[in-house]
Amino acid sequence: MYVAHLTLHDFRSYAGVDVALEPGVTAFVGRNGQGKTNLVEAVDYLSRLASHRVAGDAALVRAGAEQAVVRAAVVRDGRTAVLEVEVNPGRSNRARVNKSPLPRARELVGLVRTVLFSPEDLALVKGDPSDRRRFLDDLLVLRAPRIAGVRADYDRVLRQRNSLLKTAGAARRGSSSREGALATLEVWDDHLARTGGELLAQRLALVDALAPYVGKAYETVARGATREDAEIVYRPSFDLPGELMAEADAEELRRALLAEVERRRGDELDRGVSLVGPHRDELVLTLGGGPDSPRLPVKGYASHGESWSFALALRLASYDLLRADGDDPILILDDVFAELDGERRDQLAALVADAEQVLVTAAVPEDVPAVLAGSRFRVGGGEVVREP
Template sequence: MHVAHLSLHDFRSYPTLELPLEPGVTAFVGRNGQGKTNLVEAIDYLSRLASHRVASDAPLVRHGADQAVVRAAVVRDGRTATLEVEINPGKANRARVNRAQLPRAREIVGLVRTVVFAPDDLALVKGDPTDRRAFLDDLLVLRTPRLAGVRSDYDRILRQRNTLLKTAGAARRGSSSQEGALSTLEVWNSHLVTVGAELLAARLQLAHDLRPYVAKAYAAVARGAGRDDADLVYRSSFDTPEPADGRPTPTAAELTEPFLARLEERLKDELVRGHSLVGPHRDELLLSLASAETRLPVKGYASHGESWSYALALRLASYDLLRDDGDDPILVLDDVFAELDSGRRDQLAELVAGAEQVLVTAAVAEDVPKALAGARFRVADGEVRDDA
């Protein structure tokens, strides 16, 4: 899979742009603030309907414009499809495939797959559990696009349930308003458990599938590391049952009863705090490294170099997992080499050089390792010029 042509209209700093691309390595070189990251961000947005830089769509639209359009010709198995997203902040976005509008914009998710390495990846290791949950969910959706709807539904149900908890918690105990809110809460508990169990089951399966890839990737990027050094474990906010029938992880149906039971146990605490304390939004992905005869959490114990190696391993593992699923994702290396020492820089370059398409951004040409020689564009003053 690769992008053969990128078109932008009022996206970030570009009023308009037409950019032909080829398989292999393409580097965008330019000083900070010139727009090179905007190019790879646009391609990643087509993949996930989300940016790896900002949480909302508004910054993606050029100042003074009402909407932005990202369009790309994507080649997969020798066939070309044109994917397009119309970004409308504050309104519903629209998506098209070969000019035919999709019923929902999220149906375009996963038609092109990207794996992005960026300086902020260190947050996957050192940041809050929110960062690691987002990492899992983004990868989930790329593997199984329909889960974008499940994740969206869960977030919507969670917001509604939290509103009811605040209403019931603030009402006088035993009053009709509290009883009414608690009665409605039972309905939303059922919705939360049904959708949350599906999301949790998918995350548990993904964590199981990802473990060997992370171990292998960490051994490849960390000096002197072995296959057993890096590990990850998914920790739920309630005790999950042992899987039946020889399966590696429990199904959504097997998770429903313990999920609901834990909700009932924590209801008093939830009423006091005014938000939901049980569910996938409270879970954690535990990352660890071997140390002597024990295992230690990466967060708080790993050195800066080990943390970077683990962050890189998570992205490499994502790439390898998606590739083994049947697609060679587009690799984006967004200004990441400036953050790495020369050893990790060269090691990462060698590991990804064989990908079908690698897009690199760098402030100076010298930051791009020799193993990633290929097409090069100079980005300056709002223009993208072939630097051949």
């Protein structure tokens, strides 16, 4: 899979730009603030309908414009499809495939697969649990695009239920509408357990599949490490029997979630917020575990180099897992080499050099390792110019 042509209209800093691309390595080189990251961000946005840099869509639209358009000709198994998304902040985005509108923009997700490395990846290790949950969910959607709908349904149910908890909590403290509020809340409990059980089952299965790849990748990028050193474990918001964690049966998890919601009813009404469900789960990252090296959480204990190695291992593991599914995702290395020491830089470059397509951004040509020599574009002054 690779992008053969990228067109942007009013996306970030570009009023309009067209870039013809090829398989193999392509590097976009230019000083910071010239728009090189905007190009690869657009490709990644087509994959996930989300940016790796900002939470909302408003910043993606050029100042003064009402909407942005990202269009790409994507080649997969010798066939070309033109994917397009209109980014409409405050309104529904619209998507097309070969000029035919899709019923929902999210149906575009997964048609092109990307794995993106960036300086922000340190948040996977040092950031909040929400960063790691997002990492899992984004990978889930790339492997099974229908999960985008499950994820959206769960978020909608969660918002509605939290609103009802506030209402029911006030009713509990003396309002006359107590019975009606609690009866409505029970309906949303069922919705939360159903969508949450499916999302939880998918995450558990994903972590089980991803874990061996993480250990292997960490061994490759960390000096002197073994694949047993790095471990990822999924920790739900409440205790689950070991057999249920292993089987990841959505219906059993639904029942377990519902029982826990009922058990925590008083606490949730007091606090006016949902305390149980996948939105409060954690992906635990640990290092060590040898006879003389107790296993410790990466966050708070790992060195800067170890943290970078673990972040790289998570991305490399994602790439390897997607590749094992039978598809070669597009690799995006966004200004990442400037953040790495020489050894990790060379190791990462060697590991990804054989990908079908690699898109690299760098401030100076020297930041691009020699093994990733390929096509090169100079980015500056609003122009993207291919070098001879």
